[in-house]
Amino acid sequence: MSLRWSGRARTLAIAALLLFLAVVARSQSEPALPPLPPPGQLIDLGGWRLHLNCSGKTTALQPTVILEAGAGDFSVDWSLLQPAVARLARVCSYDRAGSGWSDLGPRPRTMHQQVWELHTLLKKAGVNPRLVLVGHSYGGWLVRLYAANYPTEVEGMVLVEAGADNPKRFGLDGKVVHASDLATGRPIPAVKSSGPLHESDLGPRILGMIKESIRQGAPHANDPPYDKLPADAQRMRAWTVSQVKYAASNDNPFEAEELAAMFAERKKDEHPLGDMPLIVVSRGVPEQQGPEGRQAQEEHLQEQASVVTLSRNGTQVIARHSGHHVQVDEPDVVVTAIHEVMSATHLRQ
Numbered sequence: 038m039s040l041r042w043s044g045r046a047r048t049l050a051i052a053a054l055l056l057f058l059a060v061v062a063r064s065q066s067e068p069a070l071p072p073l074p075p076p077g078q079l080i081d082l083g084g085w086r087l088h089l090n091c092s093g094k095t096t097a098l099q100p101t102v103i104l105e106a107g108a109g110d111f112s113v114d115w116s117l118l119q120p121a122v123a124r125l126a127r128v129c130s131y132d133r134a135g136s137g138w139s140d141l142g143p144r145p146r147t148m149h150q151q152v153w154e155l156h157t158l159l160k161k162a163g164v165n166p167r168l169v170l171v172g173h174s175y176g177g178w179l180v181r182l183y184a185a186n187y188p189t190e191v192e193g194m195v196l197v198e199a200g201a202d203n204p205k206r207f208g209l210d211g212k213v214v215h216a217s218d219l220a221t222g223r224p225i226p227a228v229k230s231s232g233p234l235h236e237s238d239l240g241p242r243i244l245g246m247i248k249e250s251i252r253q254g255a256p257h258a259n260d261p262p263y264d265k266l267p268a269d270a271q272r273m274r275a276w277t278v279s280q281v282k283y284a285a286s287n288d289n290p291f292e293a294e295e296l297a298a299m300f301a302e303r304k305k306d307e308h309p310l311g312d313m314p315l316i317v318v319s320r321g322v323p324e325q326q327g328p329e330g331r332q333a334q335e336e337h338l339q340e341q342a343s344v345v346t347l348s349r350n351g352t353q354v355i356a357r358h359s360g361h362h363v364q365v366d367e368p369d370v371v372v373t374a375i376h377e378v379m380s381a382t383h384l385r386q
């Protein structure tokens with residue numbers, strides 16, 4: 038017996054097939070959902086949302102603590118520290134655009150763009166604009182730029198293994214030079230309040246490069262010291278590092294110009310933070326072993342000591358048992374520094 042479809046049946050079957058193919062194509066092109074719901078709020082900045090996670094009680098007498106992660110890190114990397122700070126004050130971590138639960142934002146991802154986004158995020162969330170900023174590594178430059186752009190909002194600062202004034206970088210010829218030597222004098226693009234990047238905007242070549250980078254890097258998402266983080270934080274790290282948006286967000290071709298401008302301003306004023314309470318937390322464990330490692334560690338601590346002089350009221354703390362991620366290795370050291378800065382801001386009132 039032969040089967041013959043009516044015209045209507047054939048039309049319905051073709052429509053169903055096309056719908057199925059569309060769903061499959063969409064599921065393949067859309068980013069996967071995070072393994073965990075966001076613990077905080079997703080706040081729209083103008084076509085893209087950033088994740089802000091605040092905890093602890095708000096009091097009229099205390100500023101809010103803002104945690105700014107280092108390059109490649111995001112809110113969950115403060116998981117061992119934030120609950121302890123929340124017992125002292127209101128504290129917020131967040132995910133920069135493209136990381137964690139946040140959407141991709143406009144490009145290029147200049148430091149000025151990222152600082153504007155943080156300021157806008159806090160304003161839209163109704164966070165009290167009396168702040169103690171905590172910046173780790175790359176985040177140290179961001180909180181310094183935030184203080185320069187919004188000086189009336191910042192009352193204290195903790196810099197954890199923060200970037201140096203004029204850090205070393207590899208030049209095009211492979212030689213080690215200072216960031217200021219790489220600056221070309223190009224004007225830094227204006228901040229964008231609309232037009233976020235979408236994964237669909239990436240061409241096949243760029244997408245292929247990103248996926249190859251993910252293939253190599255994703256298996257190492259929770260290498261030490263991240264293996265000390267809680268299980269859920271490690272799950273989010275593993276997921277985030279495997280996402281195209283995460284790799285696509287690390288795009289700042291103007292970093293050398295921004296660092297050079299910051300360095301030039303520092304040469305004009307040795308203490309740009311005035312008398313602001315400042316604690317610089319530096320690692321005590323060298324990144325390398327042997328004589329070269331000890332020499333590199335001494336140079337690093339000297340660079341960190343120069344950062345202390347950003348304020349006339351600055352001090353340095355050495356985390357003896359920590360590498361670069363002090364907030365993971367010895368979170369209590371950073372918590373104590375935050376508490377001391379908070380107390381100092383209270384005495385200044």
